[in-house]
Each structure stands twice: as structure tokens, then as C-alpha cells.
Amino acid sequence: MSDTAIRVEGLTKRFGDVKVLHGVDLTVHKGETLAVLGPNGAGKTTAVEILAGLGPRDGGEVSVLGVDPAKAGRAWRARVGVVMQSASDLATLTVAETVRHFAGYYPDPRDPAEVIEAVGLTEHARRRVGKLSGGQRRRVDVALGIIGRPELLFLDEPTTGFDPEARQRFWELIRLLSGEGTTILLTTHYLGEAEALADRVAVIASGVVEAVGTVGELRAAAGDLVEVTWRDGAERTEEPTALVTKLAAHYGGEVPGLNVRRPSLEDVYLAMIKEQN
Numbered sequence: 001m002s003d004t005a006i007r008v009e010g011l012t013k014r015f016g017d018v019k020v021l022h023g024v025d026l027t028v029h030k031g032e033t034l035a036v037l038g039p040n041g042a043g044k045t046t047a048v049e050i051l052a053g054l055g056p057r058d059g060g061e062v063s064v065l066g067v068d069p070a071k072a073g074r075a076w077r078a079r080v081g082v083v084m085q086s087a088s089d090l091a092t093l094t095v096a097e098t099v100r101h102f103a104g105y106y107p108d109p110r111d112p113a114e115v116i117e118a119v120g121l122t123e124h125a126r127r128r129v130g131k132l133s134g135g136q137r138r139r140v141d142v143a144l145g146i147i148g149r150p151e152l153l154f155l156d157e158p159t160t161g162f163d164p165e166a167r168q169r170f171w172e173l174i175r176l177l178s179g180e181g182t183t184i185l186l187t188t189h190y191l192g193e194a195e196a197l198a199d200r201v202a203v204i205a206s207g208v209v210e211a212v213g214t215v216g217e218l219r220a221a222a223g224d225l226v227e228v229t230w231r232d233g234a235e236r237t238e239e240p241t242a243l244v245t246k247l248a249a250h251y252g253g254e255v256p257g258l259n260v261r262r263p264s265l266e267d268v269y270l271a272m273i274k275e276q277n
């Protein structure tokens with residue numbers, strides 16, 4: 001069996017005269033969590049919709065779990081979970097009714113009560129979805145995305161509107177699903193989320209994949225200069241230990257106000273996007 005969950009080659013998409021995807025190439029391995037980053041309007045949602053079989057493409061080759069999503073049928077859909085940006089609209093049903101209703105669509109669903117617990121909605125299970133807060137409704141979306149026990153899960157900005165505790169809880173859930181072998185592709189604007197969850201990160205800008213790799217690889221590609229600051233100066237260097245040793249000798253011991261910082265994914269990402277503009 002192939003160890004590739006998603007293979008995309010030369011994917012293009014336009015809306016009217018506007019070309020949104022210019023030839024996206026991407027491979028997602030089975031069992032990995034890939035985070036897709038990119039500025040507003042970069043084409044992330046458009047790409048995810050195409051991969052999830054929710055929208056047509058104009059060109060390129062796309063294979064998702066060995067199937068072209070544009071031609072996929074019910075059996076394929078049952079293997080794929082999708083959480084897009086639009087919140088659930090079954091507003092008149094309760095949380096428990098909604099999750100049970102969706103469970104009925106799948107051949108081997110998870111237990112609805114367990115899923116409701118996993119997204120932290122047990123105490124709201126009997127409330128109508130329409131009466132929930134934005135972040136709580138988003139958790140219903142996540143519940144519906146995982147109820148069918150998907151092999152592959154697409155999450156488009158899943159934690160937008162989550163409070164910090166809900167986000168931490170969601171991360172635990174994603175780690176759990178990943179531990180069970182689920183392949184996960186998520187888009188996010190929270191770089192900490194990508195750092196916390198993703199095996200690899202892909203950056204989409206201007207309709208192409210600008211960079212893809214582990215956080216360490218992206219950092220190395222950006223030069224991996226460590227920022228050393230101290231009371232009397234600041235320097236970026238590839239050899240922070242040598243610099244700190246020199247400073248310690250200079251000050252005869254403790255270096256006043258010493259701070260040594262490796263670039264975060266956010267630093268690397270912002271530098272990459274700046275180069276683009």
C-alpha cells in the first residue's frame with residue numbers, strides 16, 4: 001500500500017478572471033499532520049475545498065487516498081472528515097441530536113457521547129446548536145468532522161474563536177487522533193498551533209507552495225541565525241555559544257541582560273512572506 005495520503009501536482013484554479021492557484025504541488029504522507037500557512041486570500045481554503053471534494057479545479061493532478069476527489073463517491077467520503085470555515089447550520093437541533101444525526105451517515109462512526117466529550121461539549125449536549133456561542137458552535141463542527149472515524153481529516157482554521165483552554169483541549173484531541181494514525185491537514189493563522197501540532201508545515205503564498213518542511217528545516221532554510229542580545233549590544237549569529245563565551249570573558253563572568261533566542265516559526269514565516277511582497 002502507498003504511504004501517500006495526498007498527492008497534488010500542478011493544481012490550478014481560477015474564479016472568473018482571477019487566478020487563485022497557480023500550480024500547487026504538495027505531498028502529504030499517511031499518518032502525518034501537515035499545517036498549511038499563508039496570508040489571507042492566499043488560496044488555502046480553495047485548495048482544501050478541492051482536496052476534500054467540495055469544489056472543482058481547473059487543472060492539475062489530485063489524488064486523495066488514491067482517488068481523484070472530483071470523481072469520488074460515497075465510500076471515499078466516509079473515509080474523509082471535513083471541517084470548513086462555515087459554522088454548522090443545524091441550529092434547531094441540540095448538540096447531541098446533531099452529532100447522532102451525522103453519525104448515522106457513516107458505516108463505523110465513533111460513539112456520539114465520546115465525541116461530544118472530546119470536544120468539551122458534554123454539559124451543553126442538550127442545548128440547541130443555534131443557542132451556542134461562536135466558539136462552542138465551532139466545536140460542534142469539529143465533532144461532526146471526526147464522528148465518522150475518518151482516515152484523513154481536513155481542518156480549515158479549526159480553532160478560530162476558541163478560548164485558550166478550548167484550543168489546548170483541541171490540540172490534545174488532534175494529538176489523540178494523530179496517535180491513532182489519522183492523517184491531518186489543517187490550515188491555521190496561529191503559528192503556535194502549527195508548531196504545536198504539525199510534523200511538517202507548508203506555506204502557500206500567491207497561489208503556490210513557497211516552502212514545505214519541518215519547522216527545523218524551514219528555520220535552517222531561513223539561515224537559522226540566533227539572536228543574542230545583552231545590555232550593551234545585539235548580534236545575530238550562527239554560533240551563539242562562541243559569542244556568549246566571548247562575552248563572558250569580556251565581562252569576567254555573568255553577561256548583563258543576556259538573552260539568546262532562536263527564530264520562532266513566526267519569525268521565519270514573516271521573513272518568508274516579506275520576501276514575497
Ligand SMILES: Nc1ncnc2c1ncn2[C@@H]1O[C@H](COP(=O)(O)OP(=O)(O)OP(=O)(O)O)[C@@H](O)[C@H]1O
Nearest residue numbers: 015016018020038039040041042043044045046047
Ligand atoms: N467563490 C469564489 N468566487 C470568487 N472568488 C473567490 C471565491 N472563493 C474564493 N475566492 C477568492 O480566492 C482567493 C483565495 O481565497 P481563499 O479563501 O482560498 O484564501 P485563504 O488563503 O483561505 O484566505 P483566508 O486566510 O483569509 O481564509 C481570494 O482572493 C478570494 O477572494
